[in-house]
Amino acid sequence: MANIKIIQGDFQQRLKLQFAPGIKAGFPSPADDYSHETLDFNRDLILNPEATFYGKVEGDSMIEAGICDGDIAVIDRSIEPRDGDVVVGYINDEFTIKYLDLRHRKDGYIELRPANNDFKPIRIREDDDFEVWGVVVWTIKNWRKY
Amino acid sequence: MYGIIDCDNCYVSCERVFRPDLKDKPVVVLSNNDGCVVARSNEAKKMGIKAGTPYFQLAEQFPNQKIAVFSSNYELYGELTGRVVEIIRQEAPAYFRYSIDECFVCFDGFADTNLKEWGENLHKRILRSVGMPVSIGIAPTKTLAKMASHFAKKYEGYRHCCMIDTDEKRIKALKLYPIGEVWGIGRRYAARLEALGVKTAFDLANHNETWVKATFNNIVIERTWRELNGIDCVPNEEMAKKKSICTSRSFNGMITDLDGLRTHVSNHAARCAEKLRQQGTVATIVGVFLNTNAFREDLPQRCSFQETLLTNPSNSTITIVKAANEVLQKLYRQGYHYKKAGVIVMGIGPDSPYQPDLFDFNAEQFEKMKRLDAVVDRINKVNGTASIVLGSQQYTRKNGKGKADVVARSARRDACQSKNAIKQDFKSKNPTTRWSDIITLK
Numbered sequence: 145m146a147n148i149k150i151i152q153g154d155f156q157q158r159l160k161l162q163f164a165p166g167i168k169a170g171f172p173s174p175a176d177d178y179s180h181e182t183l184d185f186n187r188d189l190i191l192n193p194e195a196t197f198y199g200k201v202e203g204d205s206m207i208e209a210g211i212c213d214g215d216i217a218v219i220d221r222s223i224e225p226r227d228g229d230v231v232v233g234y235i236n237d238e239f240t241i242k243y244l245d246l247r248h249r250k251d252g253y254i255e256l257r258p259a260n261n262d263f264k265p266i267r268i269r270e271d272d273d274f275e276v277w278g279v280v281v282w283t284i285k286n287w288r289k290y
Numbered sequence: 291m292y293g294i295i296d297c298d299n300c301y302v303s304c305e306r307v308f309r310p311d312l313k314d315k316p317v318v319v320l321s322n323n324d325g326c327v328v329a330r331s332n333e334a335k336k337m338g339i340k341a342g343t344p345y346f347q348l349a350e351q352f353p354n355q356k357i358a359v360f361s362s363n364y365e366l367y368g369e370l371t372g373r374v375v376e377i378i379r380q381e382a383p384a385y386f387r388y389s390i391d392e393c394f395v396c397f398d399g400f401a402d403t404n405l406k407e408w409g410e411n412l413h414k415r416i417l418r419s420v421g422m423p424v425s426i427g428i429a430p431t432k433t434l435a436k437m438a439s440h441f442a443k444k445y446e447g448y449r450h451c452c453m454i455d456t457d458e459k460r461i462k463a464l465k466l467y468p469i470g471e472v473w474g475i476g477r478r479y480a481a482r483l484e485a486l487g488v489k490t491a492f493d494l495a496n497h498n499e500t501w502v503k504a505t506f507n508n509i510v511i512e513r514t515w516r517e518l519n520g521i522d523c524v525p526n527e528e529m530a531k532k533k534s535i536c537t538s539r540s541f542n543g544m545i546t547d548l549d550g551l552r553t554h555v556s557n558h559a560a561r562c563a564e565k566l567r568q569q570g571t572v573a574t575i576v577g578v579f580l581n582t583n584a585f586r587e588d589l590p591q592r593c594s595f596q597e598t599l600l601t602n603p604s605n606s607t608i609t610i611v612k613a614a615n616e617v618l619q620k621l622y623r624q625g626y627h628y629k630k631a632g633v634i635v636m637g638i639g640p641d642s643p644y645q646p647d648l649f650d651f652n653a654e655q656f657e658k659m660k661r662l663d664a665v666v667d668r669i670n671k672v673n674g675t676a677s678i679v680l681g682s683q684q685y686t687r688k689n690g691k692g693k694a695d696v697v698a699r700s701a702r703r704d705a706c707q708s709k710n711a712i713k714q715d716f717k718s719k720n721p722t723t724r725w726s727d728i729i730t731l732k
Contacts, residue, residue, distance in 0.1 A: 194373040195419035197722065199731040217731055222419040232731055234310040241731035277310065 189282055195222035197278060199232060199239060206230070206241055209259035215285050217241060219278035230280040231256070235266060241280060242266065291405060291428060291455070292435045292522070293395035295378055295412065297371060298423040298443060300391035301329035304370045305360050307421035308721055308729060317358040320345050322539050324361050324713040361714035369722045373420045381412050394432060409451030429454040432524045433517035436473040437463055437491065460520060464492035474514045474524075479506070495519050535573075537561045538632020542713045544583060545628045551580065552615055556682040558633035559607075559614035564670075566605035566635065567663060574603045574637030576613040580621050583629035592626050597636075605641055606659040607666065611680055 190196050201215040209230065211217070219232050227246035232239055233256055242256035245265070256266040268274045297303060301319040306312050316337055319329040327334075327343045337352060348357060371390050378385050382395040402408050409426040416424050427439030434454050441463060442452035454460050470480035472491050486505070488494050494502075495518040502515045516523050537558040545551055555578055566573055577597035582589065596617050604610060614633050666678050719727035 192419065194376045197729070198725075199729040202730050203732050205732065216728070221421065222415070232729075237311050239729050239731050273313075275310065 190218065190220075192220055192222045195278075196220055199241070201241060201283070205258040205260050205263045206243075207260050209243070211241065211259070211283050212285070215283045217280045218282040218284065220281045221278040223279050223281075225276045225279050232277045232280060233274065234277050235274070239277065240266070244276065291397040291400075291430055292432050293382070293397065293405070293409065293426060293428045294388075294432070294435045294439050295374070295393045295395065295416075296425050296427070296439045296443070297374060297391035298425055299329055299331055300371065300422075301360075301362060301367055302331045302334075303422050304367045305358075305363075305718055306331075307370060308718065309358075312358050315358060316356070317360070318348070319360045319362055320716070322362055323542050324715055325540055328362065359716050361717040363714075363718050363720065365720050365723055366718060369720075370420055370422060374416055374422050374424065377416050377419060378412070381408075381415070394435075397428075405455075406451055406453045409453065410449050413450040424450065426451040427454075428452070429460075430520045431517040431522045433473045433514055434460065434463070434520070437467055437471075440467075440471065457520070461492065464495055464518060465490055467491040469494060472514060472518070474510055474517075479508075479511060482506075491518055534634055534636040534638065535562050535565050536632060536634040537565075538579070538630060540630045541628070546624075546626065548618075548622050551618060551622065551628060551631055552682055553684065554631045555614050555618045555633060556611045556680060558631065559611040560680065560683055562633050562635045563605055563607040563610040563663070564667065566610075566638070566641075567667060570641055571638045572603035572605045572641045573610070573635035574600055574639070575635065576600060576610055576617065577634040577636065578614050578617040578621055579630075579632050579634070580618070580628055581630045582626050586627065586629075589627050590625065592623065594621050596621050597634075602656075603637070603639060603641075606663055607680065608659060608662075610635065611682060615682065 186193075197219045199217045199219055201211055201213060201217060203213055206212075211230070217230075217232070225231050225244055227244065229244045230241065231244045232241055234240070235256075240256065242258055242265075245255040245257045248254060252270045254268050256268065258265065302317045305317060305319065312331075314333065315331070316334040316339070317331040318327045318334050318339060320326065321328045324345055326345060327339060327341060327348070330339055330341065334357065337355065337357075339348070339352065339357070343351070345359070348359070367390060375385070375387055375393055378393050378395065383398070383400045384396040385393055386396075387393050397405065405428050409428055413424055413426060416422055425439045425443040427435040427437065427442055428451065429435040429438050438452040438454045442448045442450055445452075454463055467490055469475060469483050469488050469490055470477070472494070475483070483494065488497070494515060497515070499512070499515065502512055506512070513523050539554070539558070541554065545554070559576070562573070562576075575597050577595060579593070579595040581593045582591050584591065598613050598617050600609065600613060610633075618631075669678050721727050721729050
């Protein structure tokens, strides 16, 4: 069974100003000394906002990695792709999301690997015009439909 | 030292971010109404496509050639160039945005001594993060920096950053640079200078100041002369805020009635007011121009312009739209087929503090307007441009009975259906500003 640690978060607007405890009338709250900025996904999970883009996953090619149809992928273009990263590439006029496999670099090719046995890896040769468009840093799944 | 960062073929590069397949292919972006070519990729330039080529002539002039065509998508260009500016803000000691695709940087007191390397790294970071290629020029004056950025764009050897930091480099650059391309020298002055034997930037810089003064008696030319000689004299403030704002557009078809024109003029005026608020300024003068179609020699021609002075400088949508419509009323003559209308606001200054006219100033009203505009700007920012507009900004229904017939909710749909709606047949999506448009990953 998975352990779940619950962290209380506050997802209101960023940069909420705290009241200065000194000017409050009445008895000061004993929690004031422990106040700190609230958790904020935009601030803490998106480290390079100017390089961050979003994409919607379509299809099941990454299902065994837990990336499913309808998930939203958070893509950071500014980080250097490494072997094993989940990346976004552009192949045959469409964006694709796959594992990046750099193990065969010395053999003159790299692969984009799906996480689903029904799909074949995409082999990219050295002289193919291919670039990793961005590295997937998070995926977002919606469990409770509003 | 100054730097300028200039986005290469900005609109085309923005489109290519989400269409990597168009790399190395001819791409053009059309003007507002799909009228003519406003941006070209290097490949399109090489094919001989000229800026301003009407769209319908593209197929005639370049038969059997594959050219990717896009309608202009300013929402996308604005967002992506905003990211570029954000990176510059992080990397540079001081910066100011000069236009949608150009940004100046001031290096006074900057610790980083190797500016050439700084520029090369900035180019790399912007290209990787946003997907936008930029050219960077660095020099002792803004005019020379602009020139350097052209060299950076033209010659690959500079690795996207050209620095003019010695007199030797400056003179070499000046000699290679045609006078007509110098920043601040308009087409008319270029022709005059060429007639006087001034063919390159060097020819101008090499004359003495007295000659320049006596020949032109023009502050801009004198300033350019000084800047070319390495003397920094274009003030930063001057470029940070625009002296006039103009919004105009050719109609898709022609308009003869005042009601139709009023809609367009109101929209242009509202856009001017919004831009004023964005840069924190107010305008004193509101001008309107109205032109017929110069290509239709069979029709009576009329080009007219008039302006009005506001009692109190303003950036309020209501005030500026009202003023523009008053001018339009005066300008309008029946019996002409109008092709283009535009609004210009001038006499721009900071929006506070200013001295209100004591006889015609209602402080309460002023504050109310200010709050109203702020709310409208916010709603339009969150829900998309023109979610909330003035009644006079609404396009009339095709067979409607006039403005009163148009309800706010259907205004946008009507704008799309109306024959006067903006033509955007090849518009790309907005993957950075709308959830519905984010890219699909397979």
